[in-house]
Amino acid sequence: MGTSLTSQKPVPDVDLTQKTVIVTGANTGIGYETAKTLAQLGAKVIVACRSEAKANEAIERMKKEHSEEKSDDKESKVKIKTDDLDVEFMILDLSSIASTMSFVEAFKAKGLPLHILVCNAGIIYGGEVKTTDGFEIHFQVNYLSHFLLTLHLLPVLKASGGNAKIILVSSISYRGVSWHEENMQFMNEHPMSKYGSTKLYQIMEMFTLAERLEGSGIGVFSLHPGVVDTDIMKRENQQVSGSMKFLAGMLSSMRLARNSFHGALTTIHAAVNPQYDGKTALYLENSKPTSLKNPSATDKDKQEFLWKYSLECLKDYITEDTLKELTSQ
Template identity: 60%
Template sequence: MGASFGTPPQLPDIELKGKTIIVTGANTGIGYETAKTLAQLGSKVILACRSEEKANQAIQRMKEEHIQERSSEKDAKIIIKADELDVEFMPLDLGSLASTVTFAKEYKAKGYSLHVLLCNAGMAWGPDEPTADGFEIHFQVNYLSHFLLILHLLPVLKATGNDTRIVLISSLMHRFSKWDPHDMQCFNERDKMTVYGTTKLYQIMQMFSLARRLAGSKVSVFSVHPGVVATEINSREDQPVTRSTKIFLWATKSLRMMRNPFDGALTGLHAAANPVYDGKTALYFESSKPQSLTALPRDEAKQEILWNYTLDCLKEYVTEEMLNVV
């Protein structure tokens, strides 16, 4: 299944000039390092974030680090291609389906192409209260809103040209999920790590469902386990997690088994930009390489149950015309 710890293989010499990429949740952690690196490789990067203030602070920090890394090769983690970073904030609140649709409409109105849609934003250990749309919050933020975003932006991905990619940042925690067709959103599940893992299972199942429907379209779909990464999602001391999860997080920190955010971003960067994967699809990555999966996420019948359930959840936001594009 591939190692979860250690440093993944580094990126090859890549140039992305002329490409446009969206990274959700790009103001911190893995998303920040992903967005900065893709911009340093020459692409235009849209930081799709909920907070304009935090996104602008991230952009300023990216530009300062870029200047330093360009002036000192020892500080650079990649072969930098860009003289200046082309990064732009656009508001996206994945806790709101209306915000997700608005983002897609505003992106289309700008007339930008789209070479990579990198669905990175996520949450764990969120509140018990549902979103304003009435959905379990992890289900909506990690999975449902990204699904809606993909459907709305598929026409742009298809029109952009050869080798456009959708990258879903999943997690090894998909192995600690549950499949319950009577409780698809895990409203009745009290263990937040199981809830989180189930949303990550859904992302992988979505990859297979999309890849089947997009066969021959030259749009690739990948999912990624970034490793256990020292980011905000694992840093809170008041997380209402199970004893076993607390022991796991303590052990990975104490044994220095957690990756830093850049090393955590590497696997998603390979999926998003490494030309060796041109023309491939439905690959699950760990430690920067495709790996095998257990039977549950590969179960096509269950994938179709999830697909139909998801469309029912989104029936007010999805049209038949949109589904004809898939």
């Protein structure tokens, strides 16, 4: 179910002052820890999620923890680069194409650069549900809306000075998924198959994006954060089986599941570790590059099929001008 709790590298000692970061699903779990840590390193961080109330609660908690850690070095897991966190909420509901496009326009209207895009938000056990856009909900939230978001933010990433990063937070669950061209959204399949397929698609997207963005100064990475004791397996609005909740609790009590901070470390390394500057198309586990275990992930024909299928799904929202950003340097 996950990698062992091997020791991980500490947070890199880098200064992100003047950098701008977007983290989707940053109000809880590894998204929260990612956003907080990058803000402590000096970045301006956009907390992109659907609930303003939960986002504001998370931001207040970040600032409280930051104040405590700043006054006591022993409490801090990062070499803090700022007195006050620059963290801002922006609404983003990935189950809605309209909300995703509104987020893009609102962010562009701010005139900010964008140096790091962390596609972190996700759902599991969301039920046999279609979104208002007509897509299977795991497919849209975990993969398709992030794909749309990324394509529309490419001009900003390109214009922001080199060494920009796109981070696609995947999962080891990609390993057990079979390829089904006749059922790409895994309708009427087991919930873990739905979830795993979206995580496989994120890895495949990494390769197709990296190839098309070669020479652009943008690095594309995907990763498995480890088995993490987060809210994704506990939310009341998700149909998580009793057995899965029991397993998550058991792993946590046996200390076989990472806490959210340690789960975020691999994301943080992909985003800011200087050793990955100029690199792309790397899949990471335990904060280091790792070989992939599912042959579908590296199959170029399958990657191209997914790419074309995704564009077809989003044909009303992706123009020729959008696609030109994938070829112009």
